[in-house]
């Protein structure tokens with residue numbers, strides 16, 4: 240599955256962009272995420288960086304926690320993350336970023352059919368979480 244972005248997908252990118260614009264703090268909050276739940280609601284999150292790097296939490300995980308905490312939902316229709324540039328970066332564009340490996344695992348765990356918006360050259364495309372995480376680790380024989 241590879242799709243170009245629909246108007247609904249662009250709306251999600253805009254929600255992630257607004258979230259990080261609103262909460263950006265250099266070195267602390269630099270990535271925003273937005274997801275659309277299976278019921279159609281949009282929730283956002285920003286990353287939690289930390290002095291101890293291993294304590295950092297990605298924006299996608301915060302958005303997922305927000306979905307579960309505020310809405311009691313657990314299915315992800317589509318998710319996207321965007322990165323805000325640092326103050327010393329010449330390019331001031333907030334750009335779509337791919338989910339890290341740990342987030343790919345997390346997204347897959349919550350919705351095996353989730354759509355993920357990822358960068359593609361100068362633009363973006365939608366792929367399935369399964370495409371981003373082939374041969375996922377499992378204690379089961381097959382998934």
Ligand SMILES: [Zn+2]
Pocket residue numbers: 297298299338339340341342343
């Ligand atoms: Zn991540």
